[in-house]
Amino acid sequence: MLVRALKFTGFRNLAPSSLEPGPRFNVFAGNNGQGKTNLLEALYAVCTLRSFRSSRLRDLINIDGEQAYVGARVDRGGLERRYELTINARSRIVRLDNKAVRPIAKYFGDFNVVLFAPEDLLVAKGSPGERRRFLDRAVFTLKPSFLAVAQDFEKVLKSRNVVLRDEQLSSSSKEEMLDVYDQQLASLSAQILWARINYLKNVQERFAGAFESITRSGLPASLSYEATGEVLGVEQFPELPSQQETEASYLAALASSRRADLRRGATNVGPHRDVLRFQLAGQLAGNFASQGQLRAMILAWKTAEMDLLAEVHEDPPALLLDDVSSELDPKRNEYLFDFLRGRKNQCFISTTHPKFVLLSEDRRDFRVENGHIEESSSL
Numbered sequence: 218m219l220v221r222a223l224k225f226t227g228f229r230n231l232a233p234s235s236l237e238p239g240p241r242f243n244v245f246a247g248n249n250g251q252g253k254t255n256l257l258e259a260l261y262a263v264c265t266l267r268s269f270r271s272s273r274l275r276d277l278i279n280i281d282g283e284q285a286y287v288g289a290r291v292d293r294g295g296l297e298r299r300y301e302l303t304i305n306a307r308s309r310i311v312r313l314d315n316k317a318v319r320p321i322a323k324y325f326g327d328f329n330v331v332l333f334a335p336e337d338l339l340v341a342k343g344s345p346g347e348r349r350r351f352l353d354r355a356v357f358t359l360k361p362s363f364l365a366v367a368q369d370f371e372k373v374l375k376s377r378n379v380v381l382r383d384e385q386l387s388s389s390s391k392e393e394m395l396d397v398y399d400q401q402l403a404s405l406s407a408q409i410l411w412a413r414i415n416y417l418k419n420v421q422e423r424f425a426g427a428f429e430s431i432t433r434s435g436l437p438a439s440l441s442y443e444a445t446g447e448v449l450g451v452e453q454f455p456e457l458p459s460q461q462e463t464e465a466s467y468l469a470a471l472a473s474s475r476r477a478d479l480r481r482g483a484t485n486v487g488p489h490r491d492v493l494r495f496q497l498a499g500q501l502a503g504n505f506a507s508q509g510q511l512r513a514m515i516l517a518w519k520t521a522e523m524d525l526l527a528e529v530h531e532d533p534p535a536l537l538l539d540d541v542s543s544e545l546d547p548k549r550n551e552y553l554f555d556f557l558r559g560r561k562n563q564c565f566i567s568t569t570h571p572k573f574v575l576l577s578e579d580r581r582d583f584r585v586e587n588g589h590i591e592e593s594s595s596l
């Protein structure tokens with residue numbers, strides 16, 4: 218999969234421009250605050266229809282403008298398709314090959330990117346919510362249909378919480394409504410749990426292997442997942458019971474936490490409360506690992522994620538690396554670039570200085586200055 222052309226207008230601080238990236242390494246260099254991350258964000262947005270740093274798409278519109286547009290021409294096995302996203306204050310318009318896309322799921326699948334951002338590097342120590350989002354982003358990249366499930370879950374969860382807190386409703390109509398929401402929530406929770414656990418099962422060994430190659434420390438890195446509501450056993454990634462059984466467990470767990478949920482006005486059981494843990498030598502990485510080891514863990518996860526995607530999709534996704542080098546020490550940086558050289562992905566790499574990018578072949582260099590992007594000679 219190759220991004221052949223990228224075009225944007227009214228996107229953050231970027232000057233209206235089109236760009237024809239090369240098939241391998243595209244390096245975007247510039248000082249702080251010039252628009253490097255904005256450029257990667259534009260590519261990420263046209264691919265995923267989301268931003269990786271803002272929950273509201275309208276933040277992407279230039280502050281002096283009313284509309285942001287990003288278009289990408291993507292080549293997959295010789296077949297070119299045009300992906301387009303237009304963002305207005307109140308709406309988002311999505312087009313694929315000049316046509317509206319319905320259902321939106323049709324937009325996803327053939328155009329894939331994996332993002333590796335410096336914020337990710339300390340996620341092993343971050344809040345449980347950050348780690349859930351980190352995991353869900355990986356699941357979604359591998360399996361785009363996961364997005365719809367996650368969004369439905371959020372919607373039902375919100376509605377259930379509104380009912381829990383509603384003081385006008387009689388208790389019998391409350392119970393009736395909760396019965397309906399619990400059914401829906403149990404089914405969606407089971408689907409989310411399944412998707413997450415399957416992902417973790419697939420990524421786990423690659424993750425541990427990559428961590429050892431990066432650190433050569435003999436300290437094993439591992440992942441564990443704890444589900445609320447006792448829907449899973451305590452051991453690591455047990456064989457999941459059937460989806461039906463999981464759903465039934467959620468239903469029972471929701472029923473038994475209903476009293477407490479009503480008291481607190483919030484739903485306490487479900488994948489929105491689960492905990493993903495990064496561990497080093499069996500200890501919680503957040504408390505035990507050094508900063509360098511925490512970074513190495515995420516580097517290991519990301520390389521595992523890329524390999525898993527390449528295996529499943531055959532067609533490797535584009536990789537977006539946002540100034541990761543400046544957060545890694547020279548050894549980890551070398552590992553990262555050796556890894557990239559050994560793969561086939563088209564890469565978009567931002568950096569404050571081109572020399573941080575340890576690549577000499579198949580490389581195109583661009584300079585980013587005050588939102589203007591121009592191709593430049595390397596180094």
Ligand SMILES: Nc1ncnc2c1ncn2[C@@H]1O[C@H](COP(=O)(O)OP(=O)(O)OP(=O)(O)O)[C@@H](O)[C@H]1O
Binds near residue numbers: 228230252569
């Ligand atoms: N909606 C917007 N409209 C106009 N400018 C914006 C908008 N959002 C952000 N900016 C500007 O974009 C610039 C930041 O761009 P970006 O985050 O891409 O920088 P960067 O080159 O990645 O810098 P760094 O090296 O510090 O990460 C800032 O000057 C910011 O004010």
Ligand SMILES: [Mg+2]
Binds near residue numbers: 253254255540
């Ligand atoms: Mg940046």
